[in-house]
Amino acid sequence: MIVLARFTLFFMMISSLLIYLFTNIKLIGEGSPALVVLAFSVLLGGLLIVLEVLLKQNVYIKKSFLFLILFFTYVIVNITLNRPNDLKALLLATSGGIILFYILGSLVSTNLLYIKEKILNSNQFLNMFNFFYTAFSFLFLVLFLDTFATLMENVRTDLFLLADLDGMYQRPGTFLVISFFIYSFMTAFFLFVNKYAKKSKISVLMSFVLFGLYCLLTIGGMLLSQMIGSNNTLVNLGGLLFATTIFYIFMNFTKSENMLSYIKLNIKKIFLSKLGSKLFGSIFISLFVVLVLLVGLINYLDIDLDQFRIFGFGSGEVSSISSRLELWNNFTIQFDYNPIFGNMAVDALTTGEGTYTHSFIATLLTHLGMVGFILFFIYLFIAIKEKLKNSNNLYVNNLFALYSLIVFAGIFAIASFGTFITWIPFWFLLGLIFPPIVFKNRKELNFEKSNINSTKQL
Numbered sequence: 001m002i003v004l005a006r007f008t009l010f011f012m013m014i015s016s017l018l019i020y021l022f023t024n025i026k027l028i029g030e031g032s033p034a035l036v037v038l039a040f041s042v043l044l045g046g047l048l049i050v051l052e053v054l055l056k057q058n059v060y061i062k063k064s065f066l067f068l069i070l071f072f073t074y075v076i077v078n079i080t081l082n083r084p085n086d087l088k089a090l091l092l093a094t095s096g097g098i099i100l101f102y103i104l105g106s107l108v109s110t111n112l113l114y115i116k117e118k119i120l121n122s123n124q125f126l127n128m129f130n131f132f133y134t135a136f137s138f139l140f141l142v143l144f145l146d147t148f149a150t151l152m153e154n155v156r157t158d159l160f161l162l163a164d165l166d167g168m169y170q171r172p173g174t175f176l177v178i179s180f181f182i183y184s185f186m187t188a189f190f191l192f193v194n195k196y197a198k199k200s201k202i203s204v205l206m207s208f209v210l211f212g213l214y215c216l217l218t219i220g221g222m223l224l225s226q227m228i229g230s231n232n233t234l235v236n237l238g239g240l241l242f243a244t245t246i247f248y249i250f251m252n253f254t255k256s257e258n259m260l261s262y263i264k265l266n267i268k269k270i271f272l273s274k275l276g277s278k279l280f281g282s283i284f285i286s287l288f289v290v291l292v293l294l295v296g297l298i299n300y301l302d303i304d305l306d307q308f309r310i311f312g313f314g315s316g317e318v319s320s321i322s323s324r325l326e327l328w329n330n331f332t333i334q335f336d337y338n339p340i341f342g343n344m345a346v347d348a349l350t351t352g353e354g355t356y357t358h359s360f361i362a363t364l365l366t367h368l369g370m371v372g373f374i375l376f377f378i379y380l381f382i383a384i385k386e387k388l389k390n391s392n393n394l395y396v397n398n399l400f401a402l403y404s405l406i407v408f409a410g411i412f413a414i415a416s417f418g419t420f421i422t423w424i425p426f427w428f429l430l431g432l433i434f435p436p437i438v439f440k441n442r443k444e445l446n447f448e449k450s451n452i453n454s455t456k457q458l
Helices: 002-026 035-055 063-082 084-091 098-121 123-152 170-197 201-227 231-253 256-260 267-271 274-300 309-314 319-337 360-388 395-415 424-433 442-457
Strands: 058-061 437-440
Touching (some): 002 035, 002 098, 002 123, 002 170, 063 084, 098 123, 098 170, 098 395, 098 424, 098 437, 123 170, 123 201, 170 201, 170 231, 170 395, 170 424, 201 231, 201 274, 231 274, 231 395, 256 395, 267 274, 319 360, 360 395, 360 424, 395 424
Antiparallel strands (some): 058 437
């Protein structure tokens, strides 16, 4: 009964978070509706963490989190000195609060770890998870279709774009990305644990059908991103679809279980081994599959690509790309203003408000200086190192860690060429992939030690 209650509370938490996100996507330009729903989600997530603290004997704060706290402290000081009026907006607001969305991602991730622990211990809990995941997928479908249908009523007749948008695409675009982060990681986890624990034809069919639904909804999300005018969202959702397809093919059409069971992941094993060759093979096959799927749907639905913003509305020029390239001219001017410590208001002080380079790495340098740049990458290096040190070398853990890092690499690459440092989906993803704490009891610690010793003997 306790486990059932925990599962129920977790799915209530992520469901309420999805309701909040889709409500804000649907009600563009109406402030921040459904804040009570967001508060309810945070409350449930926090309650589950407290329960875990009470039930487990050991709570471990990761070393990387200490460096993240140091980085956040530096950011807070910089904002306080240079943009004091924006302190709340940049840290805790729903439009750009990096700490708020890091916490949200961490709550989802930490509670998902509890689900994973129970599933790996009993098929009974796997059946429970499968039921909840199916219900979750249905809820996502309903929320998505409701949002899509509502916004379609206000689409222009000449272009596939909302009328009277007035540049208000960033908030719904970022929320759409976050909603698909949740959906993608839940789907990947569902596929991985069922591959590991169940071999029946029914489970294979169920995985295929729900993966197919995920693909269709993600493509639908890409269409929705163009409806609200966000090219950045389109690229991110395309990347998520590509990554999840890679691992579906890798998991089902290679001997992934033999390659990922009872090994400790590291960079050499990922890129310079049989695992790397199989992974790269899956990448090329997935690229072909995704392209064929997209081209097939475009032709079948007779979609006019000239109506989409990503194709410049038929002008032959993608304005969002050309404008971003022009802003790179401001990088040297802004970086030279204070190269050591940076200044969170440097764009306003030099080239004009909002004229910062649209690049996560570049704005780390211009707005937080070399100090902020170094602090962040120390944190990131340690966080990735901790992720590669898989807790007990199980197939599911290695597969999920590998998927997480591939997704992170893709999203980080996109952010490096298209976003500001306060882009909230990135901070949500950091919390989702690199949660700050882990819970372990004495039994788990003994299991890990014995497993590591047996691995060394192999």
